[in-house]
Amino acid sequence: MIKQYLLGRSLTLLSAVCIVLGTTPLFLLLVKASENTTIVTVDWDKRVGRAxxxxxxxxxxxxxxxxxxxxxxxxxxxxxxxxxxxxxxxxxxxxxxxxxxxxxxxxxxxxxxxxxxxxxxxxxxxxxxxxxxxxxxxxxxxxxxxxxxxxxxxxxxxxxxxxxxxxxxxxxxxxxxxxxxxxxxxxxxxxxxxxxxxxxxxxxxxxxxxxxxxxxxxxxxxxxxxxxxxxxxxxxxxxxxxxxxxxxxxxxxxxxxxxxxxxxxxxxxxxxxxxxxxxxxxxxxxxxxxxxxxxxxxxxxxxxxxxxxxxxxxxxxxxxxxxxxxxxxxxxxxxxxxxxxxxxxxxxxxxxxxxxxxxxxxxxxFSDGELYSSSTSDPDIKVLAVRSKNKRVVMIVNRSLSKNKNFSIDMNIENFNSRTYKDLSINSLGFSASRKPWNQNDLRSLNISKESIRFFVFN
The missing domain is CATH 3.20.20.80 (Glycosidases)
Incomplete structure (x- = not known):
């Protein structure tokens, strides 16, 4: 109870200081960032058809x-x-x-x-x-x-x-x-x-x-x-x-x-x-x-x-x-x-x-395996997810004409043995490809430019 009271007092004081200085409190920036992040959900346990x-x-x-x-x-x-x-x-x-x-x-x-x-x-x-x-x-x-x-x-x-x-x-x-x-x-x-x-x-x-x-x-x-x-x-x-x-x-x-x-x-x-x-x-x-x-x-x-x-x-x-x-x-x-x-x-x-x-x-x-359930919280973002014997792949399309999008990929990773993954992009600048070490936290803070496509290939 005392900790909650002190935290509340601290946030109130921080807000007051920020108002005087004309800045935005950090915790509000974090909330705003979260609100502007599109959640891409892939359920690797829910098969929805054949690729x-x-x-x-x-x-x-x-x-x-x-x-x-x-x-x-x-x-x-x-x-x-x-x-x-x-x-x-x-x-x-x-x-x-x-x-x-x-x-x-x-x-x-x-x-x-x-x-x-x-x-x-x-x-x-x-x-x-x-x-x-x-x-x-x-x-x-x-x-x-x-x-x-x-x-x-x-x-x-x-x-x-x-x-x-x-x-x-x-x-x-x-x-x-x-x-x-x-x-x-x-x-x-x-x-x-x-x-x-x-x-x-x-x-x-x-x-x-x-x-x-x-x-x-x-x-x-x-x-x-x-x-x-x-x-x-x-x-x-x-x-x-x-x-x-x-x-x-x-x-x-x-x-x-x-x-x-x-x-x-x-x-x-x-x-x-x-x-x-x-x-x-x-x-x-x-x-x-x-x-x-x-x-x-x-x-x-x-x-x-x-x-x-x-x-x-x-x-x-x-x-x-x-x-x-x-x-x-x-x-x-x-x-x-x-x-x-x-x-x-x-x-x-x-x-x-x-x-x-x-x-x-x-x-x-994407030409073999099974289709899996995918969804997004943003109508401009479209997703296709396919899983085969040796890999899982996700295509994410941003069809917005004006906005780059921050997004995170929320997917279950039981029995997930990938040590690296491929990150491929097609956008107004052309094509790019890289292989990155697997770290689930990397999927929490991603960006996709307007009118572009990103692919994630997990082997």
């Missing part, structure tokens, strides 16, 4: 032989080692273009395809080859005439025969039939399904273990046409469905709006998954095979997509997709151009942009 290996990439630039056989480029792709490398560009079917995979007569350029795959197949866990359209020597214009369905199917099967039977690339597992053709089959997607069915039958007769990807839908809110397409295919026709979803098709530059949209972009797959499951396609995979901020590169007036802001947007998308999206892969658009790319080019050398560092870290550290 999904969804970290993939579009190899648009690599469809050109000058890029696809570049050793610096191949090395960077290998550092990411995407779950799926999707070879796709509209120019693959433009005769005479550097990215063309067809010869002047419209037939597949077997030698060029083989040279590119020889460099990049070892750098990817699996490969998807997109067949964006029918050959320009077969048909030009709108819908493919029914009289040409069989010719198109045979042409697709020739590509399968080249890659799987002659060149024997075992990790080329997926062939995507057509890209964004839903636009010309608007309101008649049952006809698009018929084209895919014909192609699938011929392609799988050439190699029965390949997986046919159908859809490649321009955007995922075309509810009626997507469901009609799914009504007209069976599990023997397609083994995966794909769609594209970006933050905006317009010219929005308000980052709060764009970061808000990352939730919808990450979670929309759950709706399509439910449509597939109800139509006998529960074993078919679901691919979100184009993702970034802007679907139209001309709208990116502030060049967000090659800055750290693209990394923040993608980190949010991957967080939501991992926790609620029910997709089997998310593929950023794209690898290495001057607007979208996760890599930048200087002469013949390639280096990671911020989004490239993000994809590399997520693929290495």
């Amino acid at each position: 999904r290996n969804i970290y993939s990439l579009n190899l648009w630039s690599a469809t050109a032989e000058s890029v696809g056989t570049n050793t610096s480029y191949a090395s960077r792709i290998g550092e990411i080692y995407p779950h799926i490398c999707r070879f796709h560009s509209a120019e693959m079917l433009k005769i005479g273009h550097p990215k063309a995979w067809i010869k002047m007569d419209g037939q597949w350029n077997e030698q060029k395809i083989g040279r590119i795959l020889s460099f990049l197949a070892p750098k990817c866990e699996s490969i998807m080859i997109s067949i964006p359209n029918w050959s320009p020597t077969l048909h030009r214009g709108g819908k493919l005439p029914t009289s040409k369905y069989d010719d198109f199917a045979r042409w697709c099967a020739q590509l399968v025969d080249i890659v799987k039977n002659r060149q024997k690339y075992n990790n080329v597992r997926y062939f995507e039939v057509l890209n964004e053709r839903d636009q010309i089959y608007d309101g008649s997607s049952e006809e698009l399904a018929a084209v895919v069915r014909h192609a699938s039958a011929k392609m799988r007769s050439a190699h029965p273990r390949i997986k046919i990807v159908g859809g490649s839908w321009t955007q995922p809110f075309d509810d009626s046409d997507i469901q009609t397409f799914l009504d007209n295919v069976a599990a023997t026709d397609i083994q995966a469905f794909s769609y594209h979803h970006y933050g905006t098709s317009g010219s929005i530059t308000d980052l709060n709006i764009l970061y808000d949209r990352a939730k919808s972009v990450g979670r929309r797959g759950a709706v399509i998954r439910s449509w597939m499951d109800s139509r006998g396609l529960s074993k078919a995979e679901l691919f979100h095979d184009e993702m970034n901020i802007y679907s139209n590169w001309r709208k990116d007036s502030k060049r967000y997509m090659r800055s750290y802001r693209s990394a923040v947007f993608m980190a949010l998308v991957y967080k939501y997709a991992s926790q609620r999206g029910k997709v089997d892969s998310v593929m950023p658009w794209n690898d290495a151009d001057e607007i979208y790319g996760v890599l930048s080019r200087s002469g013949s050398s390639y280096r990671f942009r911020p989004a490239g560092h993000l994809l590399r870290i997520l693929r290495r550290e």
